Amino acid sequence: xxxxxxxxxxxxxxxxxxxxxQSCISPSLHPAQTLSAMFTEVLVALVIGGxxxxxxxxxxTQVLKTExxxxxxxxxPDGGEDATIRPFKVTSxxxxxxxxxxxxxxxxxxxxxxxxQFNYGFNSQYLQKVVSYWRNDFDWRRxxxxxxxxxxxxxxxEGIDIHYLHVKPKKVPEGSTAIPLIMVHGWPGSFYExxxxxxxxxxxxxxxxxxxxxxxxSIPGYGFSEAPHKKGFDSVCAAHVFHKLMKRLGFQKFxxxxxxxxxxxxxxxxQLEPGIVKxxxxxxxxxxxxxxxxxxxxxxxxxxxxxFGFTDMDIQRLYPRMEKLVVEPIKESGYMHIQATKxxxxxxxxxxxxxxxxxxILEKFSTWTSHDFRNLEDGGLTR
Numbered sequence: 001x002x003x004x005x006x007x008x009x010x011x012x013x014x015x016x017x018x019x020x021x022q023s024c025i026s027p028s029l030h031p032a033q034t035l036s037a038m039f040t041e042v043l044v045a046l047v048i049g050g051x052x053x054x055x056x057x058x059x060x061t062q063v064l065k066t067e068x069x070x071x072x073x074x075x076x077p078d079g080g081e082d083a084t085i086r087p088f089k090v091t092s093x094x095x096x097x098x099x100x101x102x103x104x105x106x107x108x109x110x111x112x113x114x115x116x117q118f119n120y121g122f123n124s125q126y127l128q129k130v131v132s133y134w135r136n137d138f139d140w141r142r143x144x145x146x147x148x149x150x151x152x153x154x155x156x157x158e159g160i161d162i163h164y165l166h167v168k169p170k171k172v173p174e175g176s177t178a179i180p181l182i183m184v185h186g187w188p189g190s191f192y193e194x195x196x197x198x199x200x201x202x203x204x205x206x207x208x209x210x211x212x213x214x215x216x217x218s219i220p221g222y223g224f225s226e227a228p229h230k231k232g233f234d235s236v237c238a239a240h241v242f243h244k245l246m247k248r249l250g251f252q253k254f255x256x257x258x259x260x261x262x263x264x265x266x267x268x269x270x271q272l273e274p275g276i277v278k279x280x281x282x283x284x285x286x287x288x289x290x291x292x293x294x295x296x297x298x299x300x301x302x303x304x305x306x307x308f309g310f311t312d313m314d315i316q317r318l319y320p321r322m323e324k325l326v327v328e329p330i331k332e333s334g335y336m337h338i339q340a341t342k343x344x345x346x347x348x349x350x351x352x353x354x355x356x357x358x359x360x361i362l363e364k365f366s367t368w369t370s371h372d373f374r375n376l377e378d379g380g381l382t383r
Contacts, residue, residue: 064271066240071220071228072159081156083248088152088163088224092144100354104135107355118366118379122359126378130362131355150198154224155248157241163224164217164245165191169202171211178202178213180251182242182269186260186284188361190223191216193259215249217242219261235261239268243276255279332367335360 070076112124150165169178181201183194194216201212219238221227228237242265246254256277258266263282270277297308302319305311310318338346350357366379373380 064236064239064268066236066272068158069230069233069237069240070159071230071233071237072156073229076159081159083155085153085155085248088154090144090147090152090224092140097140100140101135103352103354104131107131107353117377118363118374122363122366123377123379126381127355127359130358130381134358146195147192149195152224155245157244157248160220160226160228160241162217162220162226162241162245163191164215165194165198166249167198167202167214167216169211169213171203173207173211176211178211180215180246180254181212182215182217182246182254182256182266184217184219184242184256184258184262184265185222186258186262187222188364189260191218215246217245219265235264236268236272238265239272243269243273246276252276253278255281257281257283259283328371332371335364 109128110124113120117123150167152163153166154161154163156162172178183197185191185193194214198214198216201214204211218225220233220241253276256266256269256279258264258280259282263284266277266280266282270280297310301308301310302315305315350360362381363379366373366381369380373383
């Protein structure tokens, strides 16, 4: 072995794999230095081994557990919660529309910087076009009729009213049964994002296709579901509430689909009751608990791509420029930090201003469709 390779960091390895000899120990190393280097090697090995053990332990599948809660205002009633299922209809009064128009008319526009497009948020000049359409051309009553196309219901679970759609197939092929499916939305979405999908599931054109019975709830605090009145409500609590909803509707086993926050809620549903959720489909699946293989691929994938089956395209996407890795998430995640830490503050402003809320939400439809849309005058919204 070349003596030049057997300096400090390699001494302990050489002496473990070869008989001790002058060629294995650098003449410049004192025995105490050699011992220190060996100790360092062992310490590093222990740290790396501990990290790998930690990642493996974290990646093990866990079954979540939760207990019944009470999220309504005040204390639970003596008689328990009202399990009645009540039909619900979306309505809009003349007074509500007049209030909306008044708030739109009184909005004070502020010009965006010149040549800024959507790079600093929703462009004010284009927002004026959106507001004009909303105020003068948008047919809200027609939209209300569209929302009422499917049957709506509400029921009280753990102290809060839960809104949901329940769409049964008009016709089920003889000899088969409809497959129960719960579909959960995310932010800034709602149950409405499933309207184009529901007929494909409940009224398939091919009689040989599977037929589903669909339940689309509104996450507590979204749409027409009541928001929790107490601290501590999270995705696991929402999953527990939706399990209760499905049981109340008579489903002992069912399938689940989720996107965005719905991904986490339905995943928690499967973790809480793995024997009840027969199948889970998500269209948003970030790795919440990276395992050993993922950790190794992140650390070694760029240098040894073939070891992990990575193509050149994979490398470009998985190991982007530092700007995309660090700067982009910072630029696009400000809303998340505000909503997670100061919801009362931002919520008051967004609830008071329809135009402010429109800009806040439509900006996400623009940027989350494509980051390149930030350089367009209309934010890509007309595309």
